Amino acid sequence: MIKERNTSVKLGNLVLKNPVMTASGTFGYGSEFTDFLDLNQIGGIIVKGTTLHHREGNPYPRMAETPSGMLNAVGLQNKGVHYFIDHIYPSIKDIDSNIIVNVSGSQVEDYVETARLINELEGIPAIELNISCPNVKQGGMTFGVTTSGAEEVVKAVRKVYDKTLIVKLSPNVTDITEIAKAAEASGADSVSLINTLLGMAIDAERKKPLLSTITGGLSGPAVKPIALRMVWQVSQAVKIPVVGLGGVMNGQDAIEFMLAGASAIQLGTANFIDPAVTIRVINEIEEYMIRHNVSDINELVGALII
């Protein structure tokens, strides 16, 4: 007899049909991937980082391949929240997944105004507050590297945003649990981690940096052990659900993050290698549940045996 297995998880009031989400900046607005998969099967789609105003991003070159990973320095290129509301939202609001907007900004007022505008959109049940982008000169990561910075922006956004608020944390800190606790105390419903690690690549022959910005954000399997460690630490430190990301490439990686304490996971750089990776990971998680006779996926969250 086939047993009914529960794969759905909750982040605050947000219900995901499965714990697999796409990481911001790696999946566009979802529409780029419709040739490869059915968006309706994905637990959550976190769309490209959105700011109050249009941003051109950083100059080319913005990418460098590194061992088991890549550096990027895109710098939050996007057309601004008003363009999103008028031109992108109408075409994605009816996707049967959770469309989540990643919100970024240079100053607190920008975050607040962007979040306020998105709060009005019925088809967006959550935002991911990006206080951890390493590729912008002002704002971005600067809010995410001190507890006071995190508190200031999360509290201000919480006042105007009444749906699920996920705060995306930076790994470029001394103690990520302090920032996570500050986000929790300021009203976050969930934290997601990790954003990219600040890194650098050099072309020795030309004696030049490979990125126009010299430094950029490292992602891919190279960062997975660090991400796992941080998810483990943060899930011990806070009561709100944790979303794990950083180098997840397959179902086994996803399960590892859940055992470490993540209630859901995000796939980022993996989308560039296999555009249908989300569906594969959803299937591989279900296969793991069958193999280990797990009837409810929530049983796996933090189930690490020590």
Added chain:
Amino acid sequence: MVLDLTVKSCEMIHKQYALLKLTQKDQLPEMHAGQFVEVRVDNSSTTFLRRPISINFIDPQDNTLWLLIQVIGDGTRALAELQVGDLVNVILPLGNGFSWPIKKDQPILLVGGGVGTAPMLYWGKLLKQKGYNPSFLLGARSKNDLLQLSDFAAFGTVYTTTEDESHGVKGYVTNHPMLKEGDWQRIYVCGPKPMMMAVAKEARGRKIGCEVSLENSMACGVGACLCCVEDTVDGNVCVCKEGPVLDIDKLKW
């Protein structure tokens, strides 16, 4: 779409270049000249991302997709070492491809430099097939670096330049009199950036419409990661999605 294609043949046609022919049982999907594919590279520990490779040729007779691969690093080396029967995971077709010229009676020039000659073979074939009149201007360091010359000759006149004067006119493609004198309706270019810039300048000066095929380094290939942008008159555009072929009127160079 994502396909597992089978290696039909993989030959080094020069010490630095491999010609990889891929096939499958079903008919290959329709592809346009100037589009590209993203090839997954297995058996290379240092290669993480897919390799974007332009479509060199589609042979409908034996249902093969040809990729001309310049061996530069570990990824392209692993591709050049593929064996007959190996499976290769490929996303295709990607990007926009060249746009069709208007007039059938006025000649068209296809300019290629180095491995940038690759997309011009298939484009030459399609143009010839549709009744256009393409010619080719191919540049390389030396005569051994001029690839697939007899294949090109089947679709139009071939002019060449080599830096050491071992084949055709000495120098770069911009030194060839046919670039400056031909009554070209339209020019299509693919090659090293300085070469494309020089040809674009020449085309602009002569008020000839011109398209270039860019090869900015990229990750996703589908317009999601925004890594491969080119700064244009319309702002940053993704070379993988809105290109790789761009009209020079859109470019800032």
